[in-house]
Amino acid sequence: MISSLTADALIEQPVAAGALELRKARMSDIAPLLDLINGYAASGIMLPRTEFEISESIRDFSVVYSGGKLAGCGALHFYSPTVGEIRSLAVHESAKTHGVGRRMVEMLVAEACEYSLDAIFAFTYVPDFFRKMGFTEVERGALPLKAWKDCLRCPKFQACDEIAVVRVLEPDHWVAASQKWGMAVTSLEGTEPVLFPIVRQK
DSSP states (O other): OOBOOOGGGGOOOOOOTTOEEEEEOOGGGHHHHHHHHHHHHTTTSSOOOOHHHHHHTGGGEEEEEETTEEEEEEEEEESSSSEEEEEEEEEOGGGTTTTHHHHHHHHHHHHHHHTTOSEEEEEESOHHHHHHTTOEEEOGGGOHHHHHHTGGGOTTGGGOOOEEEEEESOHHHHHHHHHHTTOOOEEOTTOSSEESOBOOOO
16 A cells, blocks of 8 residues: 545645645655654555664655645655656645645656656556546556565555556557566557556446
């Protein structure tokens, strides 16, 4: 479970220019990150994190501050030289509807592009939010690296209800890269390039 976002992440109200500060996380952000993530973990929405885990992965994290307080966070975790995951995406209750989730995802996508990743994926309860951000819903089985690395310690591993989404950043490179790293690919009907298998919309 990587995200605390709920349906209200799709609603945005105007925010004053310059009201949000987006940047890479620092060691001084560890305490507020733990408070935000573990607050949602207590409700079973996210996986709990320890101070050691956050310290070890602090370079993955980006943060959003508003009024000097942590409004949201997200992390870009690398799985291979070509694929990364957006994880630990959380928005403080007081900052929802202010576009924090959207701005964070935009920042993480830009970072993935800077590292020349071919694709990024996420697991979410709000696929509509990610569709608006250019992601496509896929079968969870198309992401074996995720399933066998991090999901094993999730209490919902045997009955996962999250939805996998992926955004291809470098279509020309994606086919070869996905095959090399053991990820299923298939052609989308009438379109190029080749992507993950699409989930039929209900």
